[in-house]
Amino acid sequence: MARIASAFVSRLVIIIPYAWLLFFFLIPFFIVFRISLSQTAVAMPPYTPVFDLAGGLSGILEKMREFSADNYVWLTEDVLYFNAYVSSVIIAAVSTFLTLLIGYPIAYGMAQAPRSVRPTLLMLVILPFWTSFLIRVYAWIAILKPEGLLNQLLMSIHVIDQPLIILNTNWAIYIGIVYSYLPFMVLPIYSALEKMDHTLTEAAQDLGCTPITAFWRVTFPLSLAGVVAGCLLVFIPAVGEFVIPDLLGGSETLMIGKTLWNEFNANRDWPVSSAVATILLLILVLPIVYFQNVQAKADGEGR
Amino acid sequence: MAKWSRFNIVSVVLGFGFLYLPIVLLVIFSFNESKLVTVWAGFSTRWYGQLWHNQGLLDAAWVTIRLALLSATCATVLGTLAALALVRYTRFRGRVLFSGMVYAPLVMPEVITGLSLLLLFVAIGLDRGFWTITLAHITFTMCFVAVVVQSRLLSFDQSIEEAALDLGATPVRTFFAITLPVIAPAVFSGWVLAFTLSLDDLVISSFTTGPGATTLPLKIYSQVRLGVTPEINAICTILIGVVALGVLVASIVTKRREVQRERDERAAFAAIG
Numbered sequence: 001m002a003r004i005a006s007a008f009v010s011r012l013v014i015i016i017p018y019a020w021l022l023f024f025f026l027i028p029f030f031i032v033f034r035i036s037l038s039q040t041a042v043a044m045p046p047y048t049p050v051f052d053l054a055g056g057l058s059g060i061l062e063k064m065r066e067f068s069a070d071n072y073v074w075l076t077e078d079v080l081y082f083n084a085y086v087s088s089v090i091i092a093a094v095s096t097f098l099t100l101l102i103g104y105p106i107a108y109g110m111a112q113a114p115r116s117v118r119p120t121l122l123m124l125v126i127l128p129f130w131t132s133f134l135i136r137v138y139a140w141i142a143i144l145k146p147e148g149l150l151n152q153l154l155m156s157i158h159v160i161d162q163p164l165i166i167l168n169t170n171w172a173i174y175i176g177i178v179y180s181y182l183p184f185m186v187l188p189i190y191s192a193l194e195k196m197d198h199t200l201t202e203a204a205q206d207l208g209c210t211p212i213t214a215f216w217r218v219t220f221p222l223s224l225a226g227v228v229a230g231c232l233l234v235f236i237p238a239v240g241e242f243v244i245p246d247l248l249g250g251s252e253t254l255m256i257g258k259t260l261w262n263e264f265n266a267n268r269d270w271p272v273s274s275a276v277a278t279i280l281l282l283i284l285v286l287p288i289v290y291f292q293n294v295q296a297k298a299d300g301e302g303r
Numbered sequence: 304m305a306k307w308s309r310f311n312i313v314s315v316v317l318g319f320g321f322l323y324l325p326i327v328l329l330v331i332f333s334f335n336e337s338k339l340v341t342v343w344a345g346f347s348t349r350w351y352g353q354l355w356h357n358q359g360l361l362d363a364a365w366v367t368i369r370l371a372l373l374s375a376t377c378a379t380v381l382g383t384l385a386a387l388a389l390v391r392y393t394r395f396r397g398r399v400l401f402s403g404m405v406y407a408p409l410v411m412p413e414v415i416t417g418l419s420l421l422l423l424f425v426a427i428g429l430d431r432g433f434w435t436i437t438l439a440h441i442t443f444t445m446c447f448v449a450v451v452v453q454s455r456l457l458s459f460d461q462s463i464e465e466a467a468l469d470l471g472a473t474p475v476r477t478f479f480a481i482t483l484p485v486i487a488p489a490v491f492s493g494w495v496l497a498f499t500l501s502l503d504d505l506v507i508s509s510f511t512t513g514p515g516a517t518t519l520p521l522k523i524y525s526q527v528r529l530g531v532t533p534e535i536n537a538i539c540t541i542l543i544g545v546v547a548l549g550v551l552v553a554s555i556v557t558k559r560r561e562v563q564r565e566r567d568e569r570a571a572f573a574a575i576g
Contacts (some may be wrong), residue, residue: 011473014392014401017385017445021404023441031426106318121315123554128322129413130496130546132503134452134520134527135539139325142332142531147330182322240412242506244382247527257414264418265508274422277415284412292406 029281037067071275081276084254085283091170091245091255092238095177099234100227102178103185107226108219110186111193122190124201129183137176137247144172144248168250176244181237185230192226193219225294232291236284256280310540326543333536350537360538367502367519370433374440375498381441382448382497383490389449390456408446416443417428417510439511440501447500455489477515485564488557495553499546501551 075081078107112122125135128136143149144167151163194217204214220227242257249255256276333351337344354360385405392398408416420439421431427436459482467477483490507522512521519542526535 014386014388017381025404028423031422032419105314109315110312130499131543134505139329236410240414242414260414277418294408
């Protein structure tokens with residue numbers, strides 16, 4: 001009896017979080033998909049119901065006939081959406097590359113640091129992640145404004161005599177994404193570099209490699225797993241980013257997260273925003289699955 | 304040991320300067336006398352004083368704190384269970400789907416999570432408000448807790464658990480007497496992480512909120528859109544202070560625990576020897 005009870009308890013360890021995630025994470029996606037196939041209605045909730053279990057199976061089949069791909073057709077007809085998807089992916093890709101460019105030397109420098117200061121450095125990289133995302137993005141407005149601190153500084157040292165227009169351009173978005181996601185890039189690269197055996201680069205140099213060739217042929221390939229994980233951690237959320245384009249970007253900047261938000265909050269068009277979300281998810285499915293594999297492999301190594 | 308070359312020091316210093324300068328500037332200008340955020344006009348704490356008379360803001364802060372405490376606690380329980388399921392049960396039906404559902408929310412764009420949760424709440428006829436935000440926050444923060452606890456469980460010496468089981472303890476008792484005390488620092492840092500994530504969240508909250516449940520980030524966001532003001536800088540500074548204090552306390556507690564554990568281990572070995 002006790003054994004059956006304890007077997008049941010150990011099952012619960014799986015069942016409770018499993019059921020929670022199924023209900024609150026997976027099923028909602030099906031609801032999004034379902035609503036993306038329904039018509040916009042001026043009601044609350046603002047869409048025509050798609051499923052009505054009271055009608056039984058025949059009722060469901062009846063409703064299935066009312067499914068419409070109208071919202072998807074609408075998305076392809078309006079070039080705005082297509083442009084928003086493309087520019088989101090481009091902005092995310094450019095910012096991911098810039099984050100890598102800035103993050104790699106930081107991670108490398110940290111991994112080379114004396115062992116005693118490494119925990120402190122690690123703590124210092126993680127700390128900004130704990131402060132609010134919104135606050136960190138907000139902090140840049142005062143810096144990048146035409147009369148902001150950056151322009152004041154540059155003009156006072158006579159580098160420029162006209163204020164630079166950075167806020168409300170794509171440059172501000174790049175800066176915002178690089179700044180906000182930098183710890184996500186630094187941490188995985190650092191942990192890959194930290195595990196590395198230093199005698200390998202020494203061996204390469206002994207065998208006649210210059211430090212730079214040794215870096216490209218030994219160090220960098222060995223840190224590739226960290227680079228890939230870091231790039232995915234930056235790229236995937238950046239594609240759907242809303243706060244950064246909204247606060248730092250301009251009116252001409254199109255990003256899909258912002259489009260979805262406007263479609264939902266300003267136009268109150270739930271079916272179209274569901275269709276926008278469904279396509280965004282389709283774009284991101286491959287990188288997300290790839291990320292999960294990388295993550296699962298890393299866990300396997302930890303065993 | 305490779306030397307810490309000048310290039311490495313410069314890149315680390317510049318990197319940290321980039322990470323911290325904006326936050327430092329924001330904090331400095333919250334003490335600015337002038338209403339203009341970018342022109343320094345002398346030290347003053349008047350913006351902090353004004354916050355105490357802003358009832359809307361105080362209400363939002365109270366909602367945010369209750370929400371973060373409640374959702375972080377539930378998320379810690381669920382996230383710890385999820386981590387145990389992932390580490391201890393390497394084979395069960397649907398494990399791939401399960402690990403996918405734990406990792407995907409870490410990178411999922413918030414607009415998608417927010418929209419999908421909102422549509423779920425509408426579909427099941429739940430009125431939007433405090434409870435819907437709480438459910439939403441539990442869902443996305445529990446995955447972060449799971450990852451933090453999982454990495455601790457992976458380096459856990461399972462033989463001591465097996466010893467307890469061999470000596471006749473039930474799995475539940477073994478968990479509370481052996482496993483939980485060992486992974487407690489990770490569980491605690493998972494809780495702190497969930498707490499701060501909940502404290503910060505804007506996008507998911509704005510989708511799942513309802514009347515009477517305005518959180519601080521929602522309030523800040525609606526004011527930020529109107530422009531930068533020293534008053535917002537003051538709220539942000541307080542939030543940063545709270546989080547910094549929390550992280551500091553968490554790291555001290557973790558450190559203490561580790562020291563204590565090492566001491567206990569040494570005492571145990573001494574007793575055996």
